[in-house]
Amino acid sequence: MARGSTTRPTSRDVAQAAGVSQAAVSLVLGDKWRGRVAEATAERVREAARELGYRPNLAARNLRLGRTRTVLLVVPALTTEFFAGVYTGAARVAAEHGFGVVLYPSPEGIGPARDPFASAQAALDGVIASSMAADALSAIRGEALPLVMLDSDPEGSLGAATVNLDIADGVRQVAEHLLGLGHRRFLHLAADVPSWTFEVRARELATRVAAVPGTSVVTARSPISIEDAVAATVRALSETGPRPTALVCDDDKLAAGAYKAVRRLGLRIPDDVSVTGLDDLALATAIDPELTTVRLDAELFGERGMRALLAVLEGREPEGGDIPVRLVVRGSTAPPR
Amino acid sequence: MARGSTTRPTSRDVAQAAGVSQAAVSLVLGDKWRGRVAEATAERVREAARELGYRPNLAARNLRLGRTRTVLLVVPALTTEFFAGVYTGAARVAAEHGFGVVLYPSPEGIGPARDPFASAQAALDGVIASSMAADALSAIRGEALPLVMLDSDPEGSLGAATVNLDIADGVRQVAEHLLGLGHRRFLHLAADVPSWTFEVRARELATRVAAVPGTSVVTARSPISIEDAVAATVRALSETGPRPTALVCDDDKLAAGAYKAVRRLGLRIPDDVSVTGLDDLALATAIDPELTTVRLDAELFGERGMRALLAVLEGREPEGGDIPVRLVVRGSTAPPR
DNA sequence: GCCCCTAGGTTTTACGTATAACGTCGGAGC
DNA sequence: GCTCCGACGTTATACGTAAAACCTAGGGGC
Structure with missing residues (x-):
């Protein structure tokens, strides 16, 4: 409120408003303050942050931490609701863990570059890729990022984790x-x-x-x-x-x-x-x-893909086992005459 | 190649390999070197960058430049190919201008927060929002980012640019x-x-x-x-x-x-x-x-939305005019009996 | 009375980039 | 012979954050 400026408030602004140092703000808002900052002070900081409408600058955070909590989902187009569902499932799990998902629909590509990593204007922590997005795969492999493959030959995936529908x-x-x-x-x-x-x-x-x-x-x-x-x-x-x-x-x-x-x-x-x-x-x-x-x-597929990637990122072993599918019998099948 | 390290090469590594300063690397790769760096030197830098597989750290660039070349596209779910098409169109134009597009499917939301700006783990330069994604709109307005509304009442959009289908x-x-x-x-x-x-x-x-x-x-x-x-x-x-x-x-x-x-x-x-x-x-x-x-x-819709947002970001006036639509007569209509 | 520990902070640093500000050197102009 | 200037760089700095390293006062133990 006090600052008439048009730029967004930084943690330093919050610090000033709360009468503490920038470091204290970072500790409090990062939930690392227990035993380091008094409860009353912490509350003052939170109040100031709320007051100013403070949001941490993600670019700065990403730079500092060396990770982005963003993953790339490479799919072959979005022309059916199937991959839309995969995205939705992956994005939901991602959000639960503070991650974001950016899309790259592969075959038609996006833009002239046809480079998944250039067109996703984001530094990435990992990649989930459908094996159907064939033309993007070599670029992905080249980048040596943590990788989860969807619907891919478990034998041919060379160490990358795979999540498959059965x-x-x-x-x-x-x-x-x-x-x-x-x-x-x-x-x-x-x-x-x-x-x-x-x-x-x-x-x-x-x-x-x-x-x-x-x-x-x-x-x-x-x-x-x-x-x-x-x-x-x-x-x-x-x-x-x-x-x-x-x-x-x-x-x-x-x-x-x-x-x-x-x-x-x-x-x-x-x-x-x-x-x-x-x-x-x-x-x-x-x-x-x-x-x-x-x-x-599809959503479960996306969820499992994201969970597997999170496991890889945390050094855990991804959950194994194919995702079960189920025949739905309707009116288009009958005994032959 | 020389560095056995596992971390990605930085512009400083490239500089060292090419025998120049980090600043020179930045100039050359940023295409701002004309009249400041000799052609031969520039080529040496480009060669070194290629050799090392250098990619600029986007987090650092975004921090430095104070913009992210990333926009948010807020849509109501992706359950039909319509909004998938909107995304595709927007992403294509975005890529042509070095921008990325991150999705936020609104009604079901993503994750517990239901906050478009938290769940998009990215700092944003602007937002394109469908008026159908009603429950996200107030949060969007609150953020005061450059905004383009899709299919929204031109009267009720309070200054935000609108792009509408006719x-x-x-x-x-x-x-x-x-x-x-x-x-x-x-x-x-x-x-x-x-x-x-x-x-x-x-x-x-x-x-x-x-x-x-x-x-x-x-x-x-x-x-x-x-x-x-x-x-x-x-x-x-x-x-x-x-x-x-x-x-x-x-x-x-x-x-x-x-x-x-x-x-x-x-x-x-x-x-x-x-x-x-x-x-x-x-x-x-x-x-x-x-x-x-x-x-x-749908793709044209997305394209026009993105173009409008680019216009807003560059301080230009967005192109006006609704997008024409066309009746396609097929077999489901006939004179009444 | 001295030491040490803990609570409650602060100071400082680094992340990698873009760019403003600052050299330097050789030749042209006079 | 001096100045000036353009070509070709380099040095230094800031972006906003997280966190390591550091500081200080007060109290408890002996």
């Missing part, structure tokens, strides 16, 4: 569900994205289906967009030979495209062909019939 | 389209969110429809979620009296709910009832029939 189990549930319904001929609509998590889907589906005699799996590839998925599905379903009765999609968006393709060919879901997705986005219950899909808990 | 024009286009098709009885499925942008929708729709004799508008309110929208729509359509033939929804998610409600009542789209949305999310083309909706360019 995608293989999800695909297993899908396969068992469809095989149980009596399906034998599968079309796998695969995401055309180079990432471990999609390799797992393909491998697991092939394995589970192959375990049953008289089955087949055809694979079609498509970028993750509704339009591309329509085209790829139409192409695959138009091929000669016995038509697949079950369409297993690598993600819900692909499934939405498959819906349109199936309709365009004059077929009905689930009567003529069953369709499954993976993600359980809002999309899944918006389309008709509602999509049988695997629910991924 | 929502009124979008609603006008919807109304003209439906009136032109011959619709007279409207149901307005309104978002139950206190924000200027939704008031505009209601006002504009009422005005445009009222301009034609023999018309009526009934309003139903729903939170923005598919499930809530289903319930609200079923309730509204079950009321006695002549059934509305056109259903105008405040956003695509509400429209998706309306689809399900309409089907549940045994009606068909667009034969029995036309439906329109607003946003043009991926959802809009995933559902069947594809949704007639108003396309909002």
